[in-house]
Amino acid sequence: MRNLITDVPGVLVGNAQDMRAATGATVAIFEQGAIASLSTLGGAPGDRMATSLEPEMVGQAIDAVVLSGGSVYGLDAAGGASAVLCQRGQGRTFGGLAIPVAVQAILFDLINGGEKDWMREPVKHKPPYWDLGRDAALVAAHEFALGTAGAGVGATTAGLKGGLGSTSAKTSQGFTVGALVAVNAVGAATIGSGPHFWAGAYEQGDEFGGLGWPAKLPDDALKLRFKGQPLPVTATTIALVATDATLTKAECKRLAIMANDGLSKSLRPVHAPNDGDTVFAAATGKAGRGGDPPILTELGTVAADCLARAVARGVYEATALPFPGAVPDWKTKFGGGRR
Template sequence: MEACRLKVPGIWVGHASNVEAVTGCTVVLAPEGAVAGVDVRGGAPGTRETDLLNPLNTVERVHAVLLTGGSAFGLDAATGVVRWLEARGVGFNTGFAKVPIVVGAVLYDLGIGSAAVRPDAAMGVAACESAITADGPGAGSVLALGSVGAGTGATVGKLAGHGRATKSGIGFGRETVGDVVVEALIAVNAVGEVRGPSGDVLAGIRGAKPGWYERSLDVLRRLGAEQRGDHHDEEQGEEHGGGLSTNTTIGCLWTNARLTKAQASKVAQMAHDGLARSIDPIHTPHDGDTLFVLSAGEAKVDVTVLGALAAKATEAAVHHAVACATGLGGVPSASEWAAVGGRIQS
């Protein structure tokens, strides 16, 4: 497990984890409100309140983003986040009450640990209580990363079944230009592999020899050939493509740049390029890949520049997520698998 220090004032981040059940959630808080955008690329998303972020819709600012395990069950954690914010007088003023605006997305981690235990309202509150801030009380504190929060149950390399997966987690990336900062927090729960800049496999489908990985494309080709020949059946489902429906990479980026809702959504769209450069395959019909972007400042920058930096920060966060993960639920991390075999490249 590693840690980082936040650099964007007004953004707080906290985790809650259940390492026995191997699940958890992460909350990105913006108590003063932040303009937000979202881009959903996966074909099977699990989300909360994303329609609010459409530039045509009324609400301009959100107060929190929830990233959570537990599949659709994990959205219960948002109730705790709402209650925590309400107790502090944070929310959209309707005239009769302040309603906290909490958006979120889920990843599927029910295949590791206990499928009967999922993030709930109490865990959402715990994540808020643990929040690290870049400003105010607690400034300079460090945020834990790796197999914590939404990354607690995250795994990669499930195309050939959970038995050959590698443990992943939640990672962090940062890019700057002048006085503009963009930071990315990504929970990597991919069906395929994570690749480094040179194309080497950093984490993925564990191969026949310790420390080695089988390429996702090779597994997909084999799966395709079996389907064409009608050789697949229920018994082959776990060994060949058993993890197709059990993935999703979700994340939140934030910046001190001033953005409109439309611009924030454009930056989120461009940030997905960082996922495409580092995860293969990505954005499949079974993924719920979703990225949020929060604007919490007044710095000026061209949106094209910021989007390119966001993609780079996202790519770095994906690499970081598998590099700092630790094994849980009987699934080894990339560093543990490498230690067994002496290398990590396929």
């Protein structure tokens, strides 16, 4: 086990980034496709082909999930990823052509200090996201970087650098579950002004510092902290959970709903009016049936725990952007690991 979503058989992940623009994209590829759905609880989502994942829609299998920075510009990333998949012959066949399905969610990182010169007049450069999606798909593998990588490059949280996180776990029935998240939260992943993560109770080993929870919550633990105070700015945490269980589309919908609670376990506040918080859930079907209510209940619970851990890990592994006024990273601010 790598403690990555790629522990789920049939899942590969690639990152690509533009450090000058302080943005990037992450592509999760399902080698033989996957059944998928999603749960969107943020008030201002941005996505591509998300409606097709609702259980009543005709489409079933997807080939990739794309997480990207760039807000509306970032939606180009799925096009680049789709081009790679098409060249490989992956997707549904229509009229002799392979048509891949790459769904996508975006986060807002347009004002993080990077050079977004495609937004200035006259427009001399195209947004980089089609290329980033292509490049991320080309390097998709079992191993990939966390923290300030891929879609996590431009991500921030309230007071700390955000980033790309991933974890995995096994259920009691032997199914593998994994989570992948780009943490660009409007709220905070840590408790009050201290180093402890809200997700500390779910940590495995010392994957995000080994601090656990504080013996006593600090006085400022419940003080509301969010980006852009006194008024919150646009922010989004976007994620994918995956399992090797065999699930229907409706069962994936339930898995996504349950997994979305992982954001509530790890961030405060979450699902705000200006958030686009979205969680995809995918089943590769490499293992047995997982739709029986007790089994699906455990899958959803483990997925939520994995997602909570992945959020903390994404913040823990991040490094600050090299721009004036950039928010600090966790390791620099709090000095590393177990105390």
